[in-house]
Amino acid sequence: MSAILSLEAVSVRLPKNADRPHAMSEVSLALHANEILCVVGESGSGKSMTANSVMRLLPPGVFIDGGRILFEGRDLASLGEAEMRKVRGAGIAMIFQEPMTALNPLRTIGDQIGEMFQLHTDLGKAEIAAKVQELLEEVRIPEPKAAAKAYPHELSGGQRQRAMIAMALALDPKVLIADEPTTALDVTTQAQILELIRDLQKRKGTAVLFITHDFGVVAEIADRVAVMSQGRVVEQGAAAEVLGNPQHPYTKQLIAAVPPLEAPPPRELVSEPILTIEHVSKTYRTGGFLGRGQRVTHAVKDVSLTLPKGATLGIVGESGSGKSTLARCLVRLIDPESGSIRISGTDLASLSKSEMRAATRHIQMVFQDPFASLNPRRKAGEAVAQGLIVHGRPRPEAMIRAKELFALVGLDPSATDRYPHEFSGGQRQRIGLARALALEPQVLVADEPVSALDVSVQAQVLKLLAELRQRLGLSIVFITHDLRVAAQVCDIVAVMKNGEVVETGPIGAVFGQPQHPYTRSLLASIPGVGLGRALRPAEEASA
Amino acid sequence: MSFLKLYFRSPPAVIGLVLLLLVLAMAASADWLYPRDPLALAGRPLVWPFSNPRFLLGTDNSGRDIAAQIFHGARISLLIGLVATVISVLIGITIGAFAGYYGDWVDTALMRVTEAFQTLPNFILLLVLVAVFGSTITTVTVAIGIVSWPASARLTRAEFLSLRNREFVQAGRTLGLRDIKLIFGEILPNALPPVIVYASVVMAIAILLESALAFLKLSDPNVASWGNLIGAGRDVLRVQWYVSAIPGVAILVTVLAVSLVGQGLNDALNPRLKGR
Numbered sequence: 179m180s181a182i183l184s185l186e187a188v189s190v191r192l193p194k195n196a197d198r199p200h201a202m203s204e205v206s207l208a209l210h211a212n213e214i215l216c217v218v219g220e221s222g223s224g225k226s227m228t229a230n231s232v233m234r235l236l237p238p239g240v241f242i243d244g245g246r247i248l249f250e251g252r253d254l255a256s257l258g259e260a261e262m263r264k265v266r267g268a269g270i271a272m273i274f275q276e277p278m279t280a281l282n283p284l285r286t287i288g289d290q291i292g293e294m295f296q297l298h299t300d301l302g303k304a305e306i307a308a309k310v311q312e313l314l315e316e317v318r319i320p321e322p323k324a325a326a327k328a329y330p331h332e333l334s335g336g337q338r339q340r341a342m343i344a345m346a347l348a349l350d351p352k353v354l355i356a357d358e359p360t361t362a363l364d365v366t367t368q369a370q371i372l373e374l375i376r377d378l379q380k381r382k383g384t385a386v387l388f389i390t391h392d393f394g395v396v397a398e399i400a401d402r403v404a405v406m407s408q409g410r411v412v413e414q415g416a417a418a419e420v421l422g423n424p425q426h427p428y429t430k431q432l433i434a435a436v437p438p439l440e441a442p443p444p445r446e447l448v449s450e451p452i453l454t455i456e457h458v459s460k461t462y463r464t465g466g467f468l469g470r471g472q473r474v475t476h477a478v479k480d481v482s483l484t485l486p487k488g489a490t491l492g493i494v495g496e497s498g499s500g501k502s503t504l505a506r507c508l509v510r511l512i513d514p515e516s517g518s519i520r521i522s523g524t525d526l527a528s529l530s531k532s533e534m535r536a537a538t539r540h541i542q543m544v545f546q547d548p549f550a551s552l553n554p555r556r557k558a559g560e561a562v563a564q565g566l567i568v569h570g571r572p573r574p575e576a577m578i579r580a581k582e583l584f585a586l587v588g589l590d591p592s593a594t595d596r597y598p599h600e601f602s603g604g605q606r607q608r609i610g611l612a613r614a615l616a617l618e619p620q621v622l623v624a625d626e627p628v629s630a631l632d633v634s635v636q637a638q639v640l641k642l643l644a645e646l647r648q649r650l651g652l653s654i655v656f657i658t659h660d661l662r663v664a665a666q667v668c669d670i671v672a673v674m675k676n677g678e679v680v681e682t683g684p685i686g687a688v689f690g691q692p693q694h695p696y697t698r699s700l701l702a703s704i705p706g707v708g709l710g711r712a713l714r715p716a717e718e719a720s721a
Numbered sequence: 722m723s724f725l726k727l728y729f730r731s732p733p734a735v736i737g738l739v740l741l742l743l744v745l746a747m748a749a750s751a752d753w754l755y756p757r758d759p760l761a762l763a764g765r766p767l768v769w770p771f772s773n774p775r776f777l778l779g780t781d782n783s784g785r786d787i788a789a790q791i792f793h794g795a796r797i798s799l800l801i802g803l804v805a806t807v808i809s810v811l812i813g814i815t816i817g818a819f820a821g822y823y824g825d826w827v828d829t830a831l832m833r834v835t836e837a838f839q840t841l842p843n844f845i846l847l848l849v850l851v852a853v854f855g856s857t858i859t860t861v862t863v864a865i866g867i868v869s870w871p872a873s874a875r876l877t878r879a880e881f882l883s884l885r886n887r888e889f890v891q892a893g894r895t896l897g898l899r900d901i902k903l904i905f906g907e908i909l910p911n912a913l914p915p916v917i918v919y920a921s922v923v924m925a926i927a928i929l930l931e932s933a934l935a936f937l938k939l940s941d942p943n944v945a946s947w948g949n950l951i952g953a954g955r956d957v958l959r960v961q962w963y964v965s966a967i968p969g970v971a972i973l974v975t976v977l978a979v980s981l982v983g984q985g986l987n988d989a990l991n992p993r994l995k996g997r
Contacts, residue, residue, distance in 0.1 A: 509895045538897040551888035555910040565896035613892065 181208035181248075182385050183232065183270070183353050188245035188255070190224075190231050190409075201227040201240065202409045207387075209353065214379060214386040216396045216417070219406035220432070220632035221603075225389050228406070229357045231255075232387070233272055234262050249353070268298045271346035275358040277338035281330040287341045288314075288326030294348040313344040317374060336367035340374065347378060354379070357389045364496035365659070369703035372399050391632065393436045394662075397421055397706025405429045435637040437662040439707060441685040445489075445669055452653045453485040453508075453541075453621050458517035458527070460503055477503040478514070479677040485621065485670075490647065490654040492668030492685065494661060494700075500677035505625045505657045509543045510534050521621060539569055542614035546626035548606035552598040559584070559594025562612045569617060583612040588642060604635035608642070615646070625657045640667055661704055665689055673697045727989040734985020740978035744971075748795040755789035759945040763789070767961050781950065781964045782957050790945045791971055797946040798928050798975060801862050805927035808866025810920050813873030814909070820874070821881025822904050832878070835871045843868040847930060851939050858941040861934060865927045876919055880912035914990040921983025925976040932972055947972050 187204040202224045209215050219225040230236050232247055234254060247254040249269065254262065266272075274280040282290060291313060292306045301309065307326075314322035317340040330338055339359060346354055356375065360368040376399055379386050390396060396403055396417065404414035405426065413426040424430045460478040478500045485491045493501045506512040508519055510526060519526040521540050529537055542565075545551035552561055559580045566576035581591040587608040598606055607627060614622055624643070628636040644667065646652060658664050664671055665685060672682040673696065681694040692698045728734055757763070766784040768776050778788040820831040838846070850864035884890065885908060893907050934940040935948025942949060947968035954964030 506891075511891050511894060535897040535899070538895055543892070543895045545888040545892060547888055551892055553889040553893075553907055553911070556907075564893070564898070568897050568902075610892070613896070617896070 180210075182211045182250075183209040183387070184248045185228070185232070186246045186248065188228075188231060188247060189243050190227055190236065191241055191243040193239040197222075198409065200243075200409050202231065204245065205406075205409070205411055206245075207404055207411065207414070209385045209387055211352070211385050212379075212383045213401040214376070214388055214399055216388045216390060216400035216403045217406060218390055218393065218396050218403060218432075220391060220634065222408075223406040224409035225391075225406050226357055227409075229272065229355045229387065229389050232353075232355060233266060233270065235272075264298075267294055267351070268349045269351055270353040270355060271349070271351040272355040272357065273339070273342045273346045273359045276362050277335065277342045278330060280342060281338060283330050285329070286326065287328055287330065287333070291326075291341065291345045291348055294345060298349055309348070310344075313348055314341070316347070316378070317341070317344045319344070334367075335363050336371060339363060339367075339371055343371075343374065343378070347382070347384070350382065351384065353385045353387065355387045355389070358391065359388075360395065361390070361392070365661070365705075366496065366699060366703045368395075368705065372705065375399065392705065393421070393433055393633070394704060394706035399705075405432070431634060435634045437637070437640075437666040439662055439665050439689065439701075439704060441665045441668075441689055444684055444686055447486045447489050447669060450487050451484045452487040452522060453491075453655070454518075454520040455481060455483045455485075455504075455508070456518045456520070457482055458504070458507055458514045458519060460500075460507055460512060460514050476500075476677045478507060481517075481674075481677075481679050483672055483679065483682065485653050485655060487653055488647070488651055489669040490656050490667055492656045492658065492664040492671040493674060494658055494664050494671060495674035496659060496700075498676070499674040501657045501659075501674050502625055503677075504674070505543070505623050505655065508621075508623050508655060509538070509541055511543075536569075538565075539617040540619055541621045541623065542617055542619040544607075544610050544614050544622065544624040544627045547630055548603045548610065549598075549630075551610050552606055554598055557595050557597055558601065558609050561598075561609065562594070562616050565613060565616045579616065580612070583616055584609075586615070586646070587612045602635075603631055604639060607631060607639055611639075611642070611646075615650070618650075619652075621653050621655065623655045623657070626659065627656075628663060629658065629660060636663070643667065661689070661700065673700065724989055728985050731985055731988055733981050734988065737978045737981020737985060740974055741982055744795050744799065744975050744978060747792050748799055751789075751792035751796060755786070755792055757789065759789040759793040760785060760943075767957065767964075769961075770963055770967070778967055779963060781953050782961070783953070787950065787964065787967055790950050791947070791968060793945040794947040794950065794968065794971070795975075797858070797944050798931065798948075798972070801858070801865065801931045801946070802924040802928040802975075802979070804862050805865040805869065805931075806920050806924040808863060809870040809923050809927075810873050810916065812866070812870040814877050814916060816870070817874040817877025817879075818881055818904050818909060818912075821878035822885050822900070822908065824882075824885075828878075831874075835874050838868070839871045844930065844933065847934065848937075848939065851934065856934070856939055856941055858944050861931060861940055865930050869923050869926055869930070873916055873919055873923065876916055877912055880915060881908055884908045884911055915987075918983050918987040918990065921979050921986065925979045925983075928972060928976055928979075932968075 185205055185207045187206055188202055189200050189204055190202040192199060192201050205228060217225045217228055231242055232254065242255045254265065288310045291310045295301050295306045295309060310326055311322055314325055319325045319337055319340045325333065333341065360371050363371060372395065375386065388399060400417040402415065403417050403420040404411050407428050413420060413429045420429065421433065424433055458478055458481045462475040462477055464473045481504060483491065493504060495501045503512060507514040514527050517527060524537060526537060559577060562580040562583055563576035566579055567573055580594055584591045584594055589605060589608050601609065628639050631639060647654060656667055668685045671685045671688050672679045675696050681688055681697045688697060689701065692701055762784045763786040764776060764780055764784055766780055766782050768780045770779040776786050776788065778791065781787055816831050816835065820828040846868045847864055850867065851861060854860045890903060890907055893903050931940060931946065932948030932951060935946055935952045936955065938952050940946060940948050950968040951965045958965055
């Protein structure tokens with residue numbers, strides 16, 4: 179079987195001041211008809227560059243400086259721009275990570291899909307409209323007639339991605355490149371989209387080049403896998419082979435870092451609660467004048483939870499479930515409109531603004547985005563010392579304490595006078611952690627603290643968090659959408675949906691015998707369920 | 722430092738800086754080169770430039786040395802430009818910061834005030850202020866500052882709107898920082914670069930506004946400003962055009978220099994925008 183698309187020792191050159199000279203060095207891949215090849219790697223591994231170099235959509239200053247990209251007997255690397263335009267869309271189509279930004283917000287879905295036919299065929303208007311309907315039915319968009327007339331913002335994320343897929347498949351391309359197509363989606367939607375891609379691929383015999391960072395997704399969808407690191411392919415082979423019996427140490431390390439879905443044996447918990455959340459609600463009202471035509475959203479609806487001392491309470495749910503709003507209510511970044519939040523006797527929800535400023539020392543927060551959560555114009559050490567200074571410590575003392583905290587979270591204490599941009603994502607998250615710990619809080623609220631990190635860095639940060647919990651006797655509220663992560667760090671878990679807690683209990687019980695249908699569907703949607711489990715014994719055997 | 726390197730990479734920015742330094746040098750050397758009062762009578766009126774070595778740039782219609790007025794005028798123009806800019810940017814930043822940070826009714830109230838200022842043509846407003854408060858150099862400068870703040874207020878507000886919900890600001894709030902500290906310590910340093918760049922535009926406008934006032938003979942007549950010289954030359958514009966043209970060129974060069982420096986700053990502060 180000959181390859182339909184093959185990369186032969188392709189190198190892509192980066193501009194002079196980049197962190198390495200080549201984004202891809204001598205990458206060789208072969209994509210056959212009727213198969214899904216997953217290219218997997220961490221951020222900066224060059225996996226997205228691979229997709230972009232095939233489409234010749236490289237950013238300015240970046241160019242292919244070696245090798246050939248063969249598609250239907252032609253070398254795409256040396257093709258003229260006009261010929262390349264004919265290949266894009268008709269021969270090779272692409273779907274992107276964020277369907278909202280990949281679609282034009284000012285034009286209807288049907289219009290944008292129809293454009294593919296206008297550009298590449300001479301079909302009439304009525305024929306195009308019929309084709310568009312057919313495509314939308316094929317990608318199983320609910321109410322395809324209405325969807326064709328809808329604007330991108332009127333559809334949900336999953337529906338938008340379906341529309342993108344319809345657009346990509348419009349001209350029956352031989353090759354479909356999917357660049358992290360499900361990363362921006364919720365886990366239940368992700369499962370549906372993966373199934374759709376798999377199904378369409380089988381039916382049409384398309385070859386799919388699937389770029390992802392998630393080994394769960396790889397386990398779910400791949401026929402063959404290529405693992406990339408630092409711009410090189412370190413290992414490739416059949417999916418079962420690479421996932422079940424990885425050869426290269428980097429692949430082994432990556433797969434071992436994927437947290438298994440089973441919870442470790444439960445820890446002994448004290449019954450004394452440190453944080454009690456009772457009947458907390460937060461409603462958003464938008465639009466309307468004097469109450470007419472208002473849209474009311476119950477972001478958090480009558481939530482009651484208890485966090486025992488020294489325990490970790492996981493709050494899991496999909497986007498829009500209200501988990502982040504709840505976290506922000508706990509630290510009073512958002513004022514809840516009813517209910518109480520008691521921490522060692524004080525009701526945080528009823529404190530005035532200035533009383534809350536003093537009470538912040540009891541409850542601190544770690545944020546999701548390691549790039550946005552640090553002020554780019556403030557030195558890392560100052561960011562950590564800031565809280566201490568605000569709460570009355572003299573500056574020199576606070577700076578010394580900042581150095582100690584740097585050591586505590588595993589950073590070099592002499593790095594305190596560097597700026598945030600000089601640190602990597604994982605290091606910045608450690609700085610965020612040090613800042614939150616500076617005030618020696620009793621409760622730490624962590625809002626998706628690892629979801630922006632690569633899987634190996636994620637494992638390190640989670641390990642650090644577990645260590646600190648042990649050492650400092652911290653109690654943690656851990657917000658996450660990733661059930662694998664939740665299984666590893668939480669003692670108790672609460673599943674949220676549309677602002678309400680639908681199920682709560684010890685993690686082992688909730689994940690082992692889920693009671694609520696929503697919890698069951700969440701657990702069933704996790705890609706590559708058996709992945710971590712299958713590997714554990716092998717790892718133990720080698721250790 | 723990479724900032725300076727980026728700045729010096731662009732030729733127009735370097736030209737602007739050289740021109741600006743030239744004007745500054747003129748202002749600095751005025752007392753030394755022309756120690757006499759520039760407004761004192763020096764010789765026959767309306768001597769053409771380069772015809773008498775004593776008056777290199779000639780004399781105006783009252784017989785005052787034009788070169789001396791240009792050199793001393795550089796001080797006044799730069800001073801007015803600088804002080805008016807500082808006043809305008811300070812007002813703008815304060816109003817924009819509070820409006821953008823607090824939003825809601827604070828924003829509504831402050832923005833309505835800003836719009837009220839914006840809908841009035843600022844030169845008309847300037848004329849009213851000068852007519853009411855008199856035309857000493859101080860009132861003229863303050864008045865120019867007062868009429869030119871709305872744009873920097875809008876700019877600051879827009880920056881604050883996009884920055885105020887960033888996680889680092891929320892982190893500051895969870896640490897227990899007061900609003901004032903969050904506004905001026907955390908958000909403002911990040912919001913400042915575009916405002917600094919815009920300040921160069923304000924400075925160019927301030928210099929032009931002052932000369933426009935002087936052209937109408939409404940600026941302070943007791944100082945040697947370029948605008949006053951243009952105003953004086955107005956009466957003999959058709960024959961002895963050089964009396965107005967020479968200070969006109971001086972203003973052109975200064976405004977150009979300030980704008981080029983501003984553009985250079987913009988490119989150096991936002992390197993990603995360049996080349997688009």
